[in-house]
Amino acid sequence: MKRTNDLGSDPIIRLVLRLAVPTMLAQLVSVLYSIVDRIYIGAGVGDLGLAGVGVCGPIVTFLTSFGSLVGLGGSPNMAMRMGAGKKKEAEQFMSSGFLMLVVISLVLTVALLLSKDYLLMWFGASEATFPYADTYLTIYAAGTFFALMAVGMNSFLICQGFSGLGMLTVVLGAALNIALDPLFIFVFHMGVAGAAIATVISQLASCAFVLFALTRKTMPVRLNLNGFSMRFVKRIIRFGLSPFLIIASDSILLILLNTMIQKYAGPGKGDILITCATIVQSYFLLISMPMGGITLGSQPVVSFNYGSGDTNRIRQAIRAVTGLCLIFCLVMTVVTYTLSPLFVRLFTSNGEVASMTVHYIKIFTFMILPLAVQYALVDETTALGYVQLALFCSMFRKCSFLLLVIFLPMFFGAEAVFFSEPIVDLAAAVMTGCLFAHFVPPMLRKREQEKELEKVK
Numbered sequence: 001m002k003r004t005n006d007l008g009s010d011p012i013i014r015l016v017l018r019l020a021v022p023t024m025l026a027q028l029v030s031v032l033y034s035i036v037d038r039i040y041i042g043a044g045v046g047d048l049g050l051a052g053v054g055v056c057g058p059i060v061t062f063l064t065s066f067g068s069l070v071g072l073g074g075s076p077n078m079a080m081r082m083g084a085g086k087k088k089e090a091e092q093f094m095s096s097g098f099l100m101l102v103v104i105s106l107v108l109t110v111a112l113l114l115s116k117d118y119l120l121m122w123f124g125a126s127e128a129t130f131p132y133a134d135t136y137l138t139i140y141a142a143g144t145f146f147a148l149m150a151v152g153m154n155s156f157l158i159c160q161g162f163s164g165l166g167m168l169t170v171v172l173g174a175a176l177n178i179a180l181d182p183l184f185i186f187v188f189h190m191g192v193a194g195a196a197i198a199t200v201i202s203q204l205a206s207c208a209f210v211l212f213a214l215t216r217k218t219m220p221v222r223l224n225l226n227g228f229s230m231r232f233v234k235r236i237i238r239f240g241l242s243p244f245l246i247i248a249s250d251s252i253l254l255i256l257l258n259t260m261i262q263k264y265a266g267p268g269k270g271d272i273l274i275t276c277a278t279i280v281q282s283y284f285l286l287i288s289m290p291m292g293g294i295t296l297g298s299q300p301v302v303s304f305n306y307g308s309g310d311t312n313r314i315r316q317a318i319r320a321v322t323g324l325c326l327i328f329c330l331v332m333t334v335v336t337y338t339l340s341p342l343f344v345r346l347f348t349s350n351g352e353v354a355s356m357t358v359h360y361i362k363i364f365t366f367m368i369l370p371l372a373v374q375y376a377l378v379d380e381t382t383a384l385g386y387v388q389l390a391l392f393c394s395m396f397r398k399c400s401f402l403l404l405v406i407f408l409p410m411f412f413g414a415e416a417v418f419f420s421e422p423i424v425d426l427a428a429a430v431m432t433g434c435l436f437a438h439f440v441p442p443m444l445r446k447r448e449q450e451k452e453l454e455k456v457k
Contacts, residue, residue, distance in 0.1 A: 012316040016298050020324055022167035023158060023297025028290040029167075029174040035282050036178050037195040042347040044185045045132065047275050049192055050347060052132025054278025055125045055258055060140055062251035063112070065244055066104050067148040070097045071155030072296060073240020076303040076383050077232075078221065079159045083307030087220075092227030094156050094214070097236055099228050101152045105145040112141040124258030126271055136196045143200030150206035153223075157213055159300040160220050165213050166297075173206035242382050242391040243296070249398040254281060257405050257417050265414035273414055276357045279347045280418070283340065283361050287332050287368055288375075294324050295379035302383035309451030311444040318380045325372035336365050360418045367422035370429030377436045389439055397428035 010018075042050045074097035081090040112119075116137050125133045140147075150169065158166035177198050184194025214223040261277060262270040298321045305313040344357045374397065381390040404420035 012301070012313055013320050015301055016317055016320040016324065019158070019161075019163045019301060020294040020297045020321065022163040024290045024293035024328070025167055025171075028286070028293070029171050031282075031285045031289045035285070036174075036181055037199060038278065038282055039346045040181045040185050041192060041195055045191050047348060047350065047353065048128055048271065049132045050278055051271050051275045052125065052129035053136050053192060053195070054274055054281070055120060055123055055129060055133045056137045056140070057278065057281060058251040058254035058258070059112075059119065059123065059137060061254075062248050063108055063141075063144055064147050064151050065247035065251065066108060067101065067151030068155075068247050069152075069240040069244035070100050070104070070148075070236060071152035071240075072243040072299075072382075073097075073236040073238070074152075074232075075155040075159035076239055076299055076385070077235055078156060079300045079303040080307035080385075082160070082221065083304040088227075089232075090221045091224065092229055092232050093236065094221060094223055095225055095227035096229055096232040097152065097156065098223060099225065100233060100236065101148050102145075105148045108148075109141055109144045112144070113138070116141065122259070123255045124262045124274060126262065129271060129274075132192045136192045139193060139196035139200060143203055146200065146203040146207040150203050150210060153210045153214060154206075155296075156221075156223070157210055158297060159303070161300070162213070163297060169206050169210045169213070172209055173202040176205050177202035239382065239385065239387055242387050242394055243379070245391065245398070246378070246394045249395075253398060253401050253405060256402065257420075260405055260409050260417055261414050263414075264409045270414070272353060272356075275348070275353060276360055277418075279344055279357045280360045280364050282347070283336075283343055284364060284421075287329065287365060288371075291325055291328055291372060291375050292379070294328065295321055295375050299379060299383035302380050303385075306384055306447065309447060311448050314384070314444060318376070321380060322373060322376040325376045326369060329368045329372040332368060333365070336362060360415075363418045364421045367425035367429075371425040374425065374429045374432050377432050381436065381440060384440070384443065386440070386443060389435060393428065393432040393435060396431055397424050400424040400427055 038050055038053055041053055074093045078090045078093040081087070081093065116134065120130060120133045120137065150173065154166050154169050157169070180198035180201060181195055184190045184198050188194060190197070211223070213219070216222070258274055258277060261273045265273050298317060301317045302314050305311075305317070340361045341354070341358050344354045344361070348354055348357070374393070378390045378393050381393070401420050401424045404423060405417050408416035408420060
């Protein structure tokens, strides 16, 4: 197994591209898990089935956010130890992360199966959509272990420089999902249950692949079960809390969005608007997930060089990541205003629903260029270990979104919830940019001084 990236010496722009692009593509492919399910469900079951699965979507994302808690909390720590030449501690971070995922997945599976009926009705399901939502979520919950392992342990693979294998982990699962969905839905006539079974099987394959890769003898830092320590668990949680809250709160906010739509629009129009919102959220994932892949895939460069004390490479990396995010969002803006009607038609043949959805997509994505700055600065601040600053910037955006989702429909009707996203994207980017410019440069200068003292000693 050949390692293709030297985090400490390769040219920064090429290194960021080699790490970010495969991870971006992997995240893009991972979006197909939900999008392909929804496309086939829309075609094979109908708009009510699509709305039912849409209610499950944020809950499913909330579950997988626990994989991100461990993966994105452990991998920067592991990369820092690798940069400092502390291989034993790097192994301990991976071992502790693996055992955390085992425990968390078991607890979440039991908790979800016991509470799913109440949660689904509370989070926006109606009497018409509940049977579809219940079927999908019950089957998905049974595969929680595979989902969390695939997401969490893949970060430990990528942080060692194996971004190509990280991408392959996701592509394998997505390809299986794409192949199995029509088989179970149309050939075996299993409907929503078939889509859920296809997803679980696909996640099992991804999980098996990443664990196999991490236990190979040729891996620089191998997975073993000998290094568990509560000290490392606490540090993983400290680093992973910010990305976890970003992803988990996104899910909670989307759940709230569905709930407010159902409350202010009523069961009939509410189901239609939730169908629209499901498609809008699917489209937004095509932007947010790949962009998250760019920023998270580049974190090892920042973390490794922070560990080695090379702040010049850190600055170059942050500039490169931010530029790459802006370019990506500019491309997606063009795509939104040209191709979004074609995307919507993949989900529904209802002309009225399609027209409404395209309109909402354009509103929801109007401020994605500022969002690019927000994503880049928050995730790279996390990679530097300044979790409190990153967490504050993230929670400012989430709390603002929460308030808008609650109060906009209260005063302007259910459809006003779609304006929440562009408003908070702009406000959060301004806030994050100002705080980053004020706090991060002094932090980097302090690290330079620490490195100089280490050389003297």
